[in-house]
Amino acid sequence: MRRLTRPGSVAAWLAVAVAVASLVPLIYLFLSGTSLSDIRAQFDYPSTSAAVVQTLVLTALIGGVTTVLGVGAAVVVTRTTVPAPRLLTVLFTVPLAVPGFVSAYATYSAELVFAPQSSVVTSLVGAAVVMSLTLYPYVFLPCLIALRGVDPALEEVVSGLRPGRFSAFRTVSLPALRPALGAGLLIVTLHVLAEYGAMVQLGRSTLTTKIMAEMLDYGDYQSARSLSLLLAGFSVLVLMSTRWLSGRSVIAEVARGGSRPPRRSTLGSWRWPVLLVALVVPLLAVGPTVLMTVRGLLTAQGTMTASWSQVGAALSNTVGYALAAALVATLCALPVSWWVTRHPKPLSHLTERAVWLAHAIPSAILALALVFLATRLVPSLYKTPAVLVAGYVILFLPLAVANQRVGLQSARRSYDEVASSLGARPARTFARVTLPLAAPGLAAGAILVALDASKELTTTLMLLPFNSSTLSSKLWATTNGESLDFTAAAPYAALLVLLGILPVYLLVRGTLAATTSAPASVETGRLDGGGPRKPAGASLDGEPRRLALTTHQ
Amino acid sequence: MLEVRGLRKCYTTGRHPTAALDRVDLTVEKGSFATVLGPSGSGKTTLLRCIAGFERADAGTIRLAGRDLDSPSISSVRPYDRDIGVVPQEGALFPHLSVARNVAFGIADRPRARRRERVEQLLELVGLQGLGDRRPHQLSGGQQQRVALARALAPEPRLILLDEPFSALDAQLRVELREEVRGLLRSLGTTALLVTHDQAEAMTLADHLVVMRGGRVVAAGDPRQVYDEPVDAEMGRFLGEAVVVRGTLAGSGDTVTVDCVLGRLAVAAETGADRLPGRTDCDVLVRPEQLRVQRLDGPVEAPPWSPGRTGSASAPAATSTAGATASVVAQSFYGHDALVRVRLDDGTQLAVRVPGSVRFGVGDRVRVQVDTPVWTYAGSASTAT
Ligand SMILES: Nc1ncnc2c1ncn2[C@@H]1O[C@H](COP(=O)(O)OP(=O)(O)O)[C@@H](O)[C@H]1O
Ligand SMILES: [Mg+2]
Numbered sequence: 001m002r003r004l005t006r007p008g009s010v011a012a013w014l015a016v017a018v019a020v021a022s023l024v025p026l027i028y029l030f031l032s033g034t035s036l037s038d039i040r041a042q043f044d045y046p047s048t049s050a051a052v053v054q055t056l057v058l059t060a061l062i063g064g065v066t067t068v069l070g071v072g073a074a075v076v077v078t079r080t081t082v083p084a085p086r087l088l089t090v091l092f093t094v095p096l097a098v099p100g101f102v103s104a105y106a107t108y109s110a111e112l113v114f115a116p117q118s119s120v121v122t123s124l125v126g127a128a129v130v131m132s133l134t135l136y137p138y139v140f141l142p143c144l145i146a147l148r149g150v151d152p153a154l155e156e157v158v159s160g161l162r163p164g165r166f167s168a169f170r171t172v173s174l175p176a177l178r179p180a181l182g183a184g185l186l187i188v189t190l191h192v193l194a195e196y197g198a199m200v201q202l203g204r205s206t207l208t209t210k211i212m213a214e215m216l217d218y219g220d221y222q223s224a225r226s227l228s229l230l231l232a233g234f235s236v237l238v239l240m241s242t243r244w245l246s247g248r249s250v251i252a253e254v255a256r257g258g259s260r261p262p263r264r265s266t267l268g269s270w271r272w273p274v275l276l277v278a279l280v281v282p283l284l285a286v287g288p289t290v291l292m293t294v295r296g297l298l299t300a301q302g303t304m305t306a307s308w309s310q311v312g313a314a315l316s317n318t319v320g321y322a323l324a325a326a327l328v329a330t331l332c333a334l335p336v337s338w339w340v341t342r343h344p345k346p347l348s349h350l351t352e353r354a355v356w357l358a359h360a361i362p363s364a365i366l367a368l369a370l371v372f373l374a375t376r377l378v379p380s381l382y383k384t385p386a387v388l389v390a391g392y393v394i395l396f397l398p399l400a401v402a403n404q405r406v407g408l409q410s411a412r413r414s415y416d417e418v419a420s421s422l423g424a425r426p427a428r429t430f431a432r433v434t435l436p437l438a439a440p441g442l443a444a445g446a447i448l449v450a451l452d453a454s455k456e457l458t459t460t461l462m463l464l465p466f467n468s469s470t471l472s473s474k475l476w477a478t479t480n481g482e483s484l485d486f487t488a489a490a491p492y493a494a495l496l497v498l499l500g501i502l503p504v505y506l507l508v509r510g511t512l513a514a515t516t517s518a519p520a521s522v523e524t525g526r527l528d529g530g531g532p533r534k535p536a537g538a539s540l541d542g543e544p545r546r547l548a549l550t551t552h553q
Numbered sequence: 554m555l556e557v558r559g560l561r562k563c564y565t566t567g568r569h570p571t572a573a574l575d576r577v578d579l580t581v582e583k584g585s586f587a588t589v590l591g592p593s594g595s596g597k598t599t600l601l602r603c604i605a606g607f608e609r610a611d612a613g614t615i616r617l618a619g620r621d622l623d624s625p626s627i628s629s630v631r632p633y634d635r636d637i638g639v640v641p642q643e644g645a646l647f648p649h650l651s652v653a654r655n656v657a658f659g660i661a662d663r664p665r666a667r668r669r670e671r672v673e674q675l676l677e678l679v680g681l682q683g684l685g686d687r688r689p690h691q692l693s694g695g696q697q698q699r700v701a702l703a704r705a706l707a708p709e710p711r712l713i714l715l716d717e718p719f720s721a722l723d724a725q726l727r728v729e730l731r732e733e734v735r736g737l738l739r740s741l742g743t744t745a746l747l748v749t750h751d752q753a754e755a756m757t758l759a760d761h762l763v764v765m766r767g768g769r770v771v772a773a774g775d776p777r778q779v780y781d782e783p784v785d786a787e788m789g790r791f792l793g794e795a796v797v798v799r800g801t802l803a804g805s806g807d808t809v810t811v812d813c814v815l816g817r818l819a820v821a822a823e824t825g826a827d828r829l830p831g832r833t834d835c836d837v838l839v840r841p842e843q844l845r846v847q848r849l850d851g852p853v854e855a856p857p858w859s860p861g862r863t864g865s866a867s868a869p870a871a872t873s874t875a876g877a878t879a880s881v882v883a884q885s886f887y888g889h890d891a892l893v894r895v896r897l898d899d900g901t902q903l904a905v906r907v908p909g910s911v912r913f914g915v916g917d918r919v920r921v922q923v924d925t926p927v928w929t930y931a932g933s934a935s936t937a938t
Contacts, residue, residue, distance in 0.1 A: 412645070414641055414643075414645040415645055415647055417605070417607045417632065417639070417641075417645075418639055418641065418645050418647075418704075419647075419658065420606075420607075420631070420632040420633045421605055421606075421607075421632050421633070421635070421637060421638060421639040421705075422633075422638075422658050422659030422704065422705075422707075422708060423633050423634075423659050423708055424633055424658070424659075424661075425633050428661075432658075433647055436649045437647075437648070437649055
């Protein structure tokens, strides 16, 4: 007998629509008549193979360095008795406030000014380190949440069952870390693949810089598209391999929301040396930018006054575009994240992946596609803020989705069910239960979108409305000047960093709050929360393990 | 009154569909307290979820107070229209709301003053007056369950469902709270359905007991009757301490007896009446309270630490030769009574319930006798333990 299923499908339709819309640029890429032979033809130029190799090597190097820095920082902050862990958390996150191309430009200028002969920064390893220092917070933050979220009781159980100094860490914390590391590395790697400004400043020739050069310098859109397809292929590979890394960790679900703070290992007299070493990381990451900005502002005192009005206009434009993008992205992401957390099934996962796929193509291609679509379909929109905001939204939608998912997962399904048994209709349940519990996640997603939109360079350069400017476009314009000592860039860099500080602060505060005063102890029955209906995504394979950890007296 | 008929629910995990519920029938009279007892994985939670409307059954009907909630002819009534309260295993209190707001969640449509009054009344009822401003994480496990109960009761539902509500609590609190909850629900006249894997809990709470196994209802009725007349040997063991020994049936009609290691016993009822002609072997279910144990005549090899008290009240000497001889292996006291574990001479281990004042020493030789008719079962899959 067949029975009707619930019409909870409005969200599903919206989610699919959002996914399709964000795939439009990629679809354009395929429909624009590029063939495999075009791609092969690109390899006739030796510089193509070199760029491919360079891209892969940089991706691997940066992935490794960010893992070490991000996980290490998270462990130090959550699991040791290092002094001032909260302050350290903030400092470790601060590099997020500095756009990669600004940091790269500042570091390069600093080397030009203070050690002109060394050319360390523009070497392969130097470039990888500079990039890693700006990107590791993307690994640090999810790992921080994961490590704080692990219930110490669970670790105690494990260390009781299996004595050994690190076995609790290995069997409980590490599995909980895996999805976090997967998510973080995904963001890092995609950033590396799509990075344009920083790579140019650091003298690296990657697939993306080649694509931009083809378009901007030679106007060869055909080659640009061929190379883009190749790049998109790499992105898909990355998506798939981080999905493997995230795995299906049931422990991560089960272990969520410890009611007590995690146990820390005592550093003793090593506390201060560890703190010093830890401080070196954020110092190296933001030091050059701060130094060069301050220096630039001081030396430019006399000459800059005329352009303050320009700076003001760029600032207000930047804020406006970023807020619009955050709002639209939050609304678009909601159906996707809701569907995938509440109804995890192949189609909803596919929708989520589609959103990531759109993110995975370099922003240059996205911008190109939007220009193309706008000029063909709605010429009146071309070079208007709407297209720029659309570009930002498509680009940063996954950040909103990923953070909303975390929020929606803490608003567990059993809360929805209890609410409905108390007579609440879906709308009331959503407004009174789901939304308040998911709010920190929604806010985090919106903040990250705004932050990244205000820092974004490539999309901005290509889609900026006529006679408009943003902080990043203005700053980039100064890199073509005859003096590369950062003086002209300083005011824009200062504002970009200041703008970035606020969201970073909110983000850290939200992370700390969400992981300390979590609604955790309510879930005392979490180890066996009534059968296999764990929060979305948990799989039944975890059942025996969960039962093994349960004590039914 | 709740009536569930022919409820079926399959889950497909991987390749194989597993029937979580297989033609489940269930009736709960208005105002009564029914419990469903079953081991973990027997489909109890699935049953409650189907009744609450969180899960749609594949087939069957659910009817509450004469209204179809789920049946082939209608589209399933939504949870929020069912008038059924739910107390989940882990409470699931809304973590962002105070205790008072949690309780008031289901009565949001009432005027403010009435709402506040009702919340006060309910908190007092569950013994939490004055804690309305607390957050759920500031409460102990037992308190959380009380709040969950108050929250479910607030809108005065027709039926309240409780999914192992006490299993996360420690033993002492569990017993106290379950007595309290039953008293409360009874005084309010609320119809309640509780599921649990704890047989003591199920037996003591139930007006009506339903036993589930592998998604099926295997027994239902008055708890005393279900306990006394188990439908098969395995269930007999599940419902309480019991031992199953092999036996051979003899006689027919009213005078059926069974021969086993405990001698020739009277048979109360023989299930599997369709036993093949000539097939006489069976399983015999023996409970501790059906057994009598007597110290054997002769020198008692009581160890020095054994109390060694003799007398008519403590350990009567054996006078008959029926039953079987055995040695005492252990004795555990429960205050009012005690369980004596003995090993028959053929190796079978048995538990015997005796008054708490009766003492045996380890190694004492005793005679064990069955003094009430036993239940026998045709199935021969289970072996003596
Ligand atoms: N959402 C689900 N998906 C797949 N299988 C499930 C699901 N819920 C329950 N089951 C299966 O149905 C059976 C009954 O589960 P459940 O009702 O939770 O049992 P109980 O509450 O008695 O422990 C189990 O075998 C369980 O694995
Ligand atoms: Mg259950």
